[in-house]
Amino acid sequence: MARRAVTKTYKLYVGGAFVRTESGRHDVVDGVNVPRGSRKDVRDAVKVARGAAAGWAGRTAYNRGQILYRAAEALESRAREFDGDVGEAVDALVHYAGWTDKLHAVLGGVNPVAAPFLSISTPEPTGVVAVACGGEDSLARVVSAIAAPLAAGNVVVVALPENDPLPGLDLGEVLGVSDVPGGVVNLISGRATELVPALASHRDVNAIIDLTGDAELAVQIDTFASETLKRVLRGDDGSSLARLQALTELRTAWHPVGA
Structure with missing residues (x-):
């Protein structure tokens, strides 16, 4: 007698673990039960991300690049389990892996000043970055929106595409066996x-990438962002450098020279 396949149970990916939504709710997508995250789940994810932020930012840029490249390898190895544009998603991870150790040279530097001081600017991560995906966003767009803040030393909390969240949830399984530390994604x-x-x-979110394309949500995002002093990035147009620059802060130090 033929055996029945084990039905896959999808869960949220928070803190490097697969967790059930606290509400116990679900939606049906393509005949599959998908956990319907709640505001409490968002708060839990942001708390975990904040706890992971210092460790991720404290790694060397070279090491962050190695980890993003390892994530690309892990995704490539499971490419047949995904539909569509998984190759573009892998390429996005490799692309941003190459940027990690270039940011200080490109964005930072020594500033000319007309005084006996040495002035140096260096880029630092913004902190916790939220990614609000559009309802039909592809895996490649989701991965690209995640990879850019990670390359800049940020951690992310992602609201996956509402109408097609399964590739994003499967991505959690890939990250779970890669070298990405728990809580970073x-x-x-x-x-x-x-x-x-x-x-x-949420007051502990420092920036939000809005990919929703929803005018009503955009108004809410802008309103809340103005109240909590967070920056808002819309869409994924522009160069990779522009996106990375928008997710970093410049710290400038002055040091006296001479007598």
Whole structure:
């Protein structure tokens, strides 16, 4: 007698672990039960991300590049399990892996000053970055939106595409066996109208990448962001450098020289 296949149970990916949504709710996507994340899940994910931020930012740029490259290798090895544009997703990870040890040279430097001082600027991570995906976003777009902040030393909390979250949840399984530390990437499935405002209003989120293309959500994001002093990036146009620069802060130090 033929055996029945084990039905896969999808869970959120938070803190390097696969967790059930605290509400116990789910939506059905393509005949599969998908966890419907709640505002509490968002708060939990942001707390975990904040705890992981210092460790990730404290790694050398070269090491972060190695880890992103390892994530690309892990995704490539499971490419047949994904549909569509997985190759573009792998390329995005490799691309941003190459940027990690270039940022200080490109964005930082010695500043000319008309005084007996040495002035040096160096880029630092913004902190916790939220990614609000559009309902139909591809895996490649999701991965690219994650890879850019990671390359700049940030940690991320992602509201996955509402209408097609399964590739994003499967990505959690890839990250779970790569070298990405727990809490650096957190993936939540659910309804954008519930997850996105919770991310935009959270005071421990430093920036939000808005890929939703939803005018009503954009108003809510801008309103909450203005109240909590977080920067908002929209879409994924522009160069890789522009995206990286938007997710970093410049710290300038002055040092006296001479007598």
